[in-house]
Amino acid sequence: MREFFIDPPAPEKWGEGLVAVAKGEPVEVEVRLESVHEGILASGTVDTEYSGVCGRCLTDIAEGLKVEFQELFAYPGEETSDFEVQDDHVDLETLVRDAIVLSLPFQPVCQPDCPGLDPATGERMTANTGAEQREPLDTRWAALQDYTTDHDDEATRPGVENTEES
Numbered sequence: 001m002r003e004f005f006i007d008p009p010a011p012e013k014w015g016e017g018l019v020a021v022a023k024g025e026p027v028e029v030e031v032r033l034e035s036v037h038e039g040i041l042a043s044g045t046v047d048t049e050y051s052g053v054c055g056r057c058l059t060d061i062a063e064g065l066k067v068e069f070q071e072l073f074a075y076p077g078e079e080t081s082d083f084e085v086q087d088d089h090v091d092l093e094t095l096v097r098d099a100i101v102l103s104l105p106f107q108p109v110c111q112p113d114c115p116g117l118d119p120a121t122g123e124r125m126t127a128n129t130g131a132e133q134r135e136p137l138d139t140r141w142a143a144l145q146d147y148t149t150d151h152d153d154e155a156t157r158p159g160v161e162n163t164e165e166s
Contacts, residue, residue: 001034010048011093015101019052019061019108029096036072039085043070046096055107056116057124063108069099 007028014021021027031044046069051062073083073090083095115125 001032003030003032005030014097015050015104017052017104017106018055019050019063019104021048021050021065021100021104025049027096027100029092031092033090039072039074040090041070041072042090042092042095044068046099048100050104052108054110054114056109056114058117059110059124061108061110065100065103067099067103069095071095 005028007026009024010021010027011023013023025048028047029044030047031042034041034043046067047064049062049064051060053059054061071083073085075085083090117123118125
């Protein structure tokens, strides 16, 4: 068993969509290589940073990413394997890239409660937008604008007795 710590830069952009690990971004890999009967077992962690835009408000974000991996590099033989030992070496690049790309968020957000963009103006909404009343986008829904759930408790329903008045 041998343990290694390597920190090469990402050789290319890893990931597509809203976030990715940029080319040249440091990728810290802490790996343990163990000899087993079938080949070499590689297990460890990857620590790097991804950057991109928020999926709701489109502001720039950059977050740290830590991923664990474990894979068997099989000795060459009759059976085919995704990863094989070649000349007593293992190539971790594909394994590390796959682990990073699969753990990138599909819909990243700048904060868990990001309000997103205003559908009318396209500007970023702030957290206190609920205090401001604005016209509904569609006049057919204007009657529902004054509806609140507070009135449900006070209203009497057909077929249900109101026990407070009795």
